[in-house]
Amino acid sequence: MSRLAAGVVLVTAQEPPLDPDDPHAPAGEDAGMTATAFMSVSLGPPLALVSLREGSRMDDLLAEQPLWAVSILAENQRHIAGRFAMKGRISDRLLFKDLSWTRGESSGAPLLADALATFELRTEQRVTAGDHTLVIGRVLTARVPSTEGGPLLYYRGNYRRLG
Numbered sequence: 520m521s522r523l524a525a526g527v528v529l530v531t532a533q534e535p536p537l538d539p540d541d542p543h544a545p546a547g548e549d550a551g552m553t554a555t556a557f558m559s560v561s562l563g564p565p566l567a568l569v570s571l572r573e574g575s576r577m578d579d580l581l582a583e584q585p586l587w588a589v590s591i592l593a594e595n596q597r598h599i600a601g602r603f604a605m606k607g608r609i610s611d612r613l614l615f616k617d618l619s620w621t622r623g624e625s626s627g628a629p630l631l632a633d634a635l636a637t638f639e640l641r642t643e644q645r646v647t648a649g650d651h652t653l654v655i656g657r658v659l660t661a662r663v664p665s666t667e668g669g670p671l672l673y674y675r676g677n678y679r680r681l682g
Contacts, residue, residue, distance in 0.1 A: 524674040525555035527600045530569055531628040532580050549629050550611050552577045553604040556651075557589060557675045558663040565658035567640060570651045578652050585642040587656065588628035591635040595679045598640040599631070600671060601678075625659040633665045 526587055534547020556570035569589065584637040592600055602614050619632040626639040641657030649651075669681040 527671040531563035533627045586626035593668045
């Protein structure tokens with residue numbers, strides 16, 4: 520499978536509030552992870568899928584938070600892919616700190632301001648597949664914040680540029 524080139528995305532979500540019944544309770548943290556297994560599933564209705572390692576932080580979060588987002592990374596965003604691919608981190612707060620992003624209107628999740636495309640999704644179905652969970656989401660919003668540059672790719676264990 521390392522011979523199959525894949526686009527690189529940042530999957531993000533906002534943790535639910537600590538106390539959903541208290542409107543003054545602090546909001547949960549933003550979380551993000553790099554993924555290469557993201558694809559369109561259907562145009563009618565608009566569905567997309569991301570594959571998450573079972574038991575990972577994002578898998579656990581999306582099991583309780585149905586709203587999430589995806590930013591398709593551009594070739595000049597390799598540092599973002601590497602940053603959010605780190606294993607064993609406790610908090611993502613510092614990882615978002617110096618990035619240019621906006622909060623999604625539908626999902627509340629961070630969307631990169633200079634991504635090639637962004638999507639906000641609501642989980643429709645979760646499917647266990649081996650040691651991964653396939654999360655299928657209905658696309659709520661789709662935008663093209665930047666048309667500059669090509670996509671960031673992952674091929675044979677390294678980030679690559681197209682061409």
